[in-house]
Amino acid sequence: MNLDQLVHECGEWLKAGGPMSDVVISSRVRLARNLAGHRFLSKASPEERAEIERTLFDAIRSLEFGKNTFYVDVEQSDPIDRQFLVERHLISRQHAEGEGCRGVAISTGETMALMINEEDHLRIQVLRRGLNLDDAWNQTTEVDAALEGVVEFAWHRQYGYLTACPTNVGTGLRVSVMLHLPALKLTNEIEKVLRAAKDMRLAIRGLYGEGTEALGDFFQVSNQVTLGAGEEEILNGFKSEVIPAMVHYEREARRQLRTQSPAALDDKVWRALGVLENARVISSEEALFLLSHLRMGILMERVKTIDLEAVSELLLGTQSAHLQKRLGRRLEGQERSVLRAEYIRKRLDQARPSNN
Amino acid sequence: MVCQQCKKHPATVHLTDLVKGEKRERHLCEHCAATEGISFKQHVSINEVLNSFLMTQAGVQELIKMRCPDCGMSFVEFRNQGLLGCPKDYDVFGEALAAVVQRAQEGATHHTGKRPGQTVKLDPRQQRRLELQRELRAAVEREDYERAADLRDRLAELDKA
Numbered sequence: 001m002n003l004d005q006l007v008h009e010c011g012e013w014l015k016a017g018g019p020m021s022d023v024v025i026s027s028r029v030r031l032a033r034n035l036a037g038h039r040f041l042s043k044a045s046p047e048e049r050a051e052i053e054r055t056l057f058d059a060i061r062s063l064e065f066g067k068n069t070f071y072v073d074v075e076q077s078d079p080i081d082r083q084f085l086v087e088r089h090l091i092s093r094q095h096a097e098g099e100g101c102r103g104v105a106i107s108t109g110e111t112m113a114l115m116i117n118e119e120d121h122l123r124i125q126v127l128r129r130g131l132n133l134d135d136a137w138n139q140t141t142e143v144d145a146a147l148e149g150v151v152e153f154a155w156h157r158q159y160g161y162l163t164a165c166p167t168n169v170g171t172g173l174r175v176s177v178m179l180h181l182p183a184l185k186l187t188n189e190i191e192k193v194l195r196a197a198k199d200m201r202l203a204i205r206g207l208y209g210e211g212t213e214a215l216g217d218f219f220q221v222s223n224q225v226t227l228g229a230g231e232e233e234i235l236n237g238f239k240s241e242v243i244p245a246m247v248h249y250e251r252e253a254r255r256q257l258r259t260q261s262p263a264a265l266d267d268k269v270w271r272a273l274g275v276l277e278n279a280r281v282i283s284s285e286e287a288l289f290l291l292s293h294l295r296m297g298i299l300m301e302r303v304k305t306i307d308l309e310a311v312s313e314l315l316l317g318t319q320s321a322h323l324q325k326r327l328g329r330r331l332e333g334q335e336r337s338v339l340r341a342e343y344i345r346k347r348l349d350q351a352r353p354s355n356n
Numbered sequence: 357m358v359c360q361q362c363k364k365h366p367a368t369v370h371l372t373d374l375v376k377g378e379k380r381e382r383h384l385c386e387h388c389a390a391t392e393g394i395s396f397k398q399h400v401s402i403n404e405v406l407n408s409f410l411m412t413q414a415g416v417q418e419l420i421k422m423r424c425p426d427c428g429m430s431f432v433e434f435r436n437q438g439l440l441g442c443p444k445d446y447d448v449f450g451e452a453l454a455a456v457v458q459r460a461q462e463g464a465t466h467h468t469g470k471r472p473g474q475t476v477k478l479d480p481r482q483q484r485r486l487e488l489q490r491e492l493r494a495a496v497e498r499e500d501y502e503r504a505a506d507l508r509d510r511l512a513e514l515d516k517a
Contacts, residue, residue, distance in 0.1 A: 036443065038442075039442040040427075040439065040441055040442055040443075041439075042429075042437065042440070043429055043442055137476075138477060138478060141476055141477065142475060144475070148473055149473075152472075154443040155471075156446055156447075158465070158466055158467065159446055159457065161467070162443045165438060165439055165440070166456055166457045169446075169467075170461070170467040170469060171470070173469070201462060224462070225464060226461065227457065227465075227466070228462075228465065228466060228467070229468065229469070230468050230470070230476070235478065239486070240490065244490060
């Protein structure tokens with residue numbers, strides 16, 4: 001398995017479907033861990049960095065789950081490949097733009113990615129489609145425990161798992177759920193959700209996590225506090241309170257659009273489809289914005305001629321690195337936008353049931 | 357970059373919107389963004405925590421002198437970059453760090469989660485129970501008693517199993 005083979009696939013967790021998938025795109029669980037007896041990365045020499053990478057790489061390879069992973073040396077990777085991994089949420093932007101030896105072990109099906117030498121020595125990340133934190137967590141804790149059988153993680157009686165930044169200390173657990181909230185945006189009620197999130201001590205960020213803007217109608221919600229609450233408590237808060245509340249707000253907003261302004265709703269959705277089907281030059285931002293409206297239209301059964309799978313594929317495939325990898329060459333500005341428009345037209349054409 | 361709205365504070369909220377097909381970028385400060393109902397609370401910035409912390413400390417001189425014998429990290433360096441140098445720093449920086457942690461973690465001071473070697477499994481039945489209870493509340497709220505009765509039965513069944 002290598003990166004080039006991933007281009008023609010859609011990560012398992014990015015496919016359409018899963019619990020509450022009308023609003024919840026994906027669920028992610030992340031644990032931050034550091035090897036005991038080593039410095040954190042800000043004070044590690046290049047030799048120590050390399051040793052950390054080797055130790056963790058060997059540990060992963062020695063375990064059962066590791067046999068179904070492939071390793072990408074991020075330091076040696078081409079910038080497009082790094083960007084490609086960011087677009088697929090397999091590595092963070094920070095990891096892509098970092099320095100020194102580092103990598104990522106990716107499981108087949110892309111449901112798990114273990115980043116080595118990001119901000120901490122190890123970041124275990126597990127992804128699932130829709131709202132499925134249980135499953136994501138169970139795999140995470142199994143992998144964490146398996147690794148603890150072969151390496152020792154830095155641990156402190158008072159603080160728990162030690163991390164380079166005190167904002168991750170304790171459980172090292174960050175739970176993130178990606179939400180698609182187009183109706184709340186259209187009805188100008190998005191602040192309701194943001195306020196609710198704030199009250200619940202959560203962070204809301206853009207599509208690509210830390211330091212990224214909220215792009216289009218996609219929002220990532222995650223916990224801020226990693227210390228003083230058990231893993232179960234953090235996860236349960238999310239799946240039984242936070243996310244259901246937000247899903248409820250979004251569904252209500254969609255219902256309101258359907259009953260109070262169906263013409264305006266249809267106009268948005270069909271204009272989006274019209275542009276996507278006819279544009280000859282399109283930026284990734286515009287594509288994302290329109291695909292968001294189309295996704296909503298399909299889920300609300302306003303558009304029945306396009307399947308959701310096509311939209312999921314396009315959401316990923318229209319992004320710059322994906323487009324360039326698909327075509328197998330570097331593309332600059334205008335040419336990229338032209339080829340993006342072409343790709344969208346073709347894919348939507350295939351998506352029509354009459355062509356199946 | 358300065359906020360486009362007030363032209364005074366630094367812009368920390370960056371938005372890309374599409375207005376009639378035209379990409380429009382907006383850069384606002386947190387305050388102006390909030391008054392527009394756009395508010396993106398970032399993760400507690402460690403730098404903010406550190407800044408506010410140091411200003412309230414009387415023993416700044418003491419802090420400046422602290423340095424880890426193992427990795428060489430000084431408290432001042434940590435303050436500037438927000439990242440610690442090695443596990444030992446958590447002890448070397450003692451109470452000063454404890455206060456930083458407490459601020460960053462909304463008052464929490466001790467880990468209460470899993471310990472090395474443990475696994476914490478979530479019980480899928482518990483998850484199902486929570487879902488049913490939530491649906492039940494919603495059904496009662498909209499006075500759909502038929503659905504509520506059905507949900508109550510399913511909850512009872514789940515408890516029996």
